[in-house]
Amino acid sequence: MCGIVGAVSAQNIVPILVQGLQRLEYRGYDSCGIAVHQDGGLRRSRSTARVADLLTQVQHDGVASGTGIAHTRWATHGAPAVHNAHPHFSRESANPSIALVHNGIIENHDELRDELKAKGYVFESQTDTEVIAHLVHHHYDGDLFDAVQRSVQRLKGAYAIAVFCRDEPHRVVGAREGSPLVLGVDETSGARYLASDAMALAGVTDRIAYLEEGDVVDLQMGKHWIAARETRDGPFRPVSREVKTVQVASGAAELGPYRHYMQKEIFEQPRAIADTLEGVQGITPELFGDGAYRVFKDVDRVLILACGTSYYAGSTAKYWLESIAKIKTDVEIASEYRYRDSVPDPRTLVVTISQSGETADTLAALKHARSLGMPHTLTICNVATSAMVRECSLAYITRAGVEVGVASTKAFTTQLAALFLLTLSLAQVRGHLTDEAEAAHLKAMRHLPVALQAVLALEPQVVSWAEAFARKENALFLGRGLHYPIALEGALKLKEISYIHAEAYPAGELKHGPLALVTADMPVVTVAPHDALLEKLKSNMQEVRARKGELFVFADADSRITADEGLHVIRMPEHYGALSPILHVVPLQLLAYHTACARGTDVDKPRNLAKSVTVE
Structure with a gap:
């Protein structure tokens, strides 16, 4: 959800930087800032108010320059406060020499922080971003482009950065890995721009290059260079990225190299998960708002209300x-809950889940629950200003960014990430989370963006399956345990955008009815992680094969499921334990997407469906 804008120009670029931030305000933020090269040094303005207030501040302070960077930020490692806001400086004594902004999460920031402290660096914030600024300063030896290349080789996680140096007044360097960054080119004036979204450059330039994973870009007046590595440990070599003319003021420009918004949003999931987890340093109820600890201590039951994809989350x-928090949990379809007699319990935590925060059925169900005498309410939502957030006493705002495609993808996986944090927080309060378990879970969550990138690399294999699915009119999805809802979500995605009838069942239920549908014309998709139910699942798969059903299996690397006639296997990069559903749903999204493309349907706007269901 964070936003980056940077520029090198012969003119004062401060108005352009601020305008770019304003164009990115839709992402949501709790602080903003700008840094420029002025009067031979670095100058910075930061605010926890709106971008409009930042503009007033820089105008009052007379901030003006042809080189600078700017940022909007959600609360990251550390509370929303001016000292944690970007840009961050690295300095010798009182004279700063490096200014840097950053989107994403640096997984090894604690290790790097300790190294840098031992070298004498003093940290002024709680952010992982300041680690990068000091690291660039440490590697700087007169060439900022080289210093950034050497620095990013030490980073683990997801990032997009923009950085400039006091000693090179007409140069900005950017780099990306797992978080988007675009290059803007003004061939008339010679200006060069960086932004996390092309929308930020609307009205400034329509010449855009979409930087690729691992790129490092050097911006100077009238020229730019890009370098990348073939392997993570390999040397940087010059590469070129096509500069295209795009209408950045229109929605189409946001597509970048993707065919549809849905595809773009599937591939944005590493960044979305990174942003959603960005402010999480440790497990604490206060992640969900002031007073959460008291509420969590006062409840002994959870009631989840949601619709559609959010219901599967x-x-x-x-x-x-x-299993982890040891708390009784019920999940209700919101559109049904308010119309039936239920047994209320005032010691219930009522949790609503909604991408838009305006889902009419879920809002109505929430109000109904409160009317029954259940005052403790919490929402998992992607829109901080929505009705759902206003109606609930506690909230966790997912940071998926704007999701245009009707079929939810990144909103779903970020909901899962937030719900796992809720699980850990309740487990902690209830005495079921040891320090060792908390550390292990946090480490796994911080690795999610990297793990998701590896899953997305399976796309070519999924495309070949989609060609077979496109000729079918029915499909069956199977899962067991916590992957049964993932099978449900996979079936929903396929039916939403390809119009293929799809159903999902717990695999153990096959012999209780669905097996009657299995023929050679019924593809059966199976979610097969290497967990405690794997051997049971293999038996269910044999039931399908015995009826000449064709199996399409997403298996973990060590599950010992081997491809054979009528048995197709795509191996996931790694088993991910409790967080496995977040990874296993991604190839199901890709399968639905590429099947729909093969059938020629309107992927982003499937018939009869709307993005935000605001009527009952």
Whole structure:
């Protein structure tokens, strides 16, 4: 959800930087800032108010320059406060020499922080971003482009950065890995721009290059260079990225190299997960708002209310909440809950899940729950200003960014990430989370963006399956345990955008009815992680094969499921334990997407469906 804008120009670029931040305000933020090269040194303005207030501040302070960077930020490692806001400086004594802004999460920031402290660096914030600024300063020896290349080789996680140096007044360097960054080119004036979204450059330039994973870009007046590595440990070599003319003021420009918004949003999931987890340094109820600890101590039951994809996120969370937090959990379809007699319990935490925060059925169900005498409410939502957030006493705002495609993808996985945090927070309060378990879970969560990138690399294999699916009219999805809701979500995605009828079942239920549907014309998709239910699942798969059904299996690398006639296997890069659903849903999204493309349907706007369901 964070936003980056940077520029090198012969003119004062401060108005352009601030305008770019304003164009990125839709992402949401709790602080903003700008740094420029002025009067032979670095000058910075930061604010926890709106971008409009930042503009007033820089105008009052007379901030003006042809070189600078700017940023909007959600609360990251550290509370929303001016000292944690970007840009961050690295300095010798009182004279700063490096200014840097950053989107993403640096997984090894604690290790790097300790190294840098031992070298004498003093940290002024709680952010992982300041680590990068000091690292660049440490490697700087007169060439900022080289210093950034050497620095990013030490980083683990996801990042997009923009950085400039006091000693090179007409140069900005950017780099990206797992978080988007675009280059803007003004061939008339010679100006060069960086932004996390092309929308930030609307009205400034329509000449855009989309930087690729691992790129480092050097911006100077009238020229730019890009370098990349073939392997993570290999040397940087010059590369070129096509500069295209795009209408950045229109929605189409946001597509970048993607065919549809849905595809773009599937591939944005590493960044979305990184942003959603960005402010999490440790597990604490206060992640969900002031007073959360008191509420969590006062409840002994959870009621989840949601619709559609959000309902499947809640269904997955039920497994986590009951197995990890040891708390009784019910999941209700919001559109049904308010119309039936239920047994209220004032010691219930009512959790709503909604991408838009305006889902009418879920809002109505929330109000109904409160009317029954259940005052403790919490929402998992992607829009901080939505009605759902206003109606609930506690909230966790996912940071998926704007999701245009009707079929939810990144909103779903970020909901799962937030629900896992809720699980850990409740487990902690209830005495079921040891320090060792907390550290292990946090480490796994911080690795999610990297793990998701590896899953997305399976796309070519999924495309070949989609060609077979495109000729079918029915499909069956199977899962067991906490992957059963993921099978449900996979079936929903396929039916939403390809119009293929798809159903999902717990694999153990096959012999209780669905097996009657299995023929050679019924593809059966199976989610097969290497967990405690794997051997049971293999038996269910044999039931399908015995009826000449064709199996398409997403298996973990060590699950010992081997491809054979009528048995197709795509191996996931690694088993991910409790967080496995977040990884396993991604190839199901890709399967639905590429099947829909093969069938020629309107992927982003499927018939009869709307993005935000605001009527009952």
